[in-house]
Amino acid sequence: MDVSPGLLTDRYELTMLSSFVTDGSAHHRAVFEAFSRRLPEGRRYGLLAGLGRLLPLVADFRFDADEVDWLLAEGVVNDVTAAYLRDFRFTGDIDGYREGDLYFPHSPVLTVAGTLGECVVLETLVLSVLNHDTAIASAAARMVTAAQGRPLVEMGSRRTHEEAAISAARAAYVAGFASTSNLAAGLRHGVPTVGTAAHAFTLAYATEAEAFRSQVAAQGVGTTLLVDTYDIEEGIRTAVAVAGRDLGAIRIDSGDLAEESHRARVLLDSLGATSTRIIVTSDLDEYVITALADAPIDGYGVGTRVVTGSGHPTASLVYKLVAVAESPDAPLRPVAKKSAEKTSSGGRKTAHRTYDDGRLVAETFTVDPTVEDTVQVPLVRAGWIVHEPTLEEVRAHAAASLSSLPPSAHAVSGAPPYLTAHPQEAP
Numbered sequence: 001m002d003v004s005p006g007l008l009t010d011r012y013e014l015t016m017l018s019s020f021v022t023d024g025s026a027h028h029r030a031v032f033e034a035f036s037r038r039l040p041e042g043r044r045y046g047l048l049a050g051l052g053r054l055l056p057l058v059a060d061f062r063f064d065a066d067e068v069d070w071l072l073a074e075g076v077v078n079d080v081t082a083a084y085l086r087d088f089r090f091t092g093d094i095d096g097y098r099e100g101d102l103y104f105p106h107s108p109v110l111t112v113a114g115t116l117g118e119c120v121v122l123e124t125l126v127l128s129v130l131n132h133d134t135a136i137a138s139a140a141a142r143m144v145t146a147a148q149g150r151p152l153v154e155m156g157s158r159r160t161h162e163e164a165a166i167s168a169a170r171a172a173y174v175a176g177f178a179s180t181s182n183l184a185a186g187l188r189h190g191v192p193t194v195g196t197a198a199h200a201f202t203l204a205y206a207t208e209a210e211a212f213r214s215q216v217a218a219q220g221v222g223t224t225l226l227v228d229t230y231d232i233e234e235g236i237r238t239a240v241a242v243a244g245r246d247l248g249a250i251r252i253d254s255g256d257l258a259e260e261s262h263r264a265r266v267l268l269d270s271l272g273a274t275s276t277r278i279i280v281t282s283d284l285d286e287y288v289i290t291a292l293a294d295a296p297i298d299g300y301g302v303g304t305r306v307v308t309g310s311g312h313p314t315a316s317l318v319y320k321l322v323a324v325a326e327s328p329d330a331p332l333r334p335v336a337k338k339s340a341e342k343t344s345s346g347g348r349k350t351a352h353r354t355y356d357d358g359r360l361v362a363e364t365f366t367v368d369p370t371v372e373d374t375v376q377v378p379l380v381r382a383g384w385i386v387h388e389p390t391l392e393e394v395r396a397h398a399a400a401s402l403s404s405l406p407p408s409a410h411a412v413s414g415a416p417p418y419l420t421a422h423p424q425e426a427p
Helices: 011-023 051-059 065-073 079-086 116-120 123-147 162-175 183-189 199-203 208-219 232-243 257-270 286-291 391-403
Strands: 029-036 093-096 110-115 152-154 224-226 249-252 277-280 299-302 317-325 332-334 350-356 359-366 377-381
Touching (some): 011 079, 029 332, 051 093, 051 123, 065 079, 110 116, 110 123, 123 162, 123 299, 123 317, 208 232, 232 257, 249 257
Parallel strands (some): 224 249
């Protein structure tokens, strides 16, 4: 059963709203911010992703009549709140870091301003989309760096929820992956799709040669033949015998990938297939890819580790109230959470970055509205999306963002965050 974006939320968002509507504070002005208090251990930066999916969901954030009736029947909201929801749409403003931008601990990646009622109900949706996609993109970016220009294919659909697989493919592409195996990501988001055959295809034929002949007949000699179903060396010999020296690529999915790729390169060259590429798969992540840097490998297929954030399936972003008015006409006052180890900074932040010869060297923020924001851009105004870059533009921005990091910031392990966003010193 399909539901409206309004129900992609937790119950307590609407029970809070019910109290706000009942006492009248739902119409007071408020500002919420999304940020991360820390990065996963060993990570030096994060890469923001998911805005292209989130903003349309916010614009369509509604509750249809049946859903409102259900909320009433379940006791989630009272009558006055049900009336509020029947006409609900977000009419506020959203500013934030561009999709594909870097972020660090305490970076104010998203700022949502409007009435208290309309801002509070967005929390779960904002965090659901951004935490998932950002976790994938941040892991994928590390793999892209480790691959040193060799293309990566996202192929983790079978390792996650069917809808998560689509958004994961998009996020990995934003971070620099070349393509995906997921067809829905190709249709919905325009991510290039690739794929040839699995081991079941080879096993379906009496001999490996018969399987290869069928694949080449259907897909041409430029295809990629999977050569490790039985014996890798024999599979390579058979592949070249069937497809000829112009075979596009072979894929190896088992064994010691460094050793097997070296052997494969020597054998392919000896058979005259000097232009045939070697693609490897099998539980790859940024650490394994880094270890394979000197192997004669031309491309990688990554599945489980990329769609699960390489051990960190969430970016741990939070969404906190930072300013609220006491009445509809009152000025905003800063508010901040003081809980141990979960503190927040009050007031709406303005972010600023400093560069040296194109390298990012500092990120600061202030609550002074007169200081120019050099990081956030307008995303939504009065409920309408005003920032709609293409996926290719987002991907290009991500590449430029990553290139602004010094080489030391690309370390895959053992280092603290490259930067932490700090409050700016008063002049």
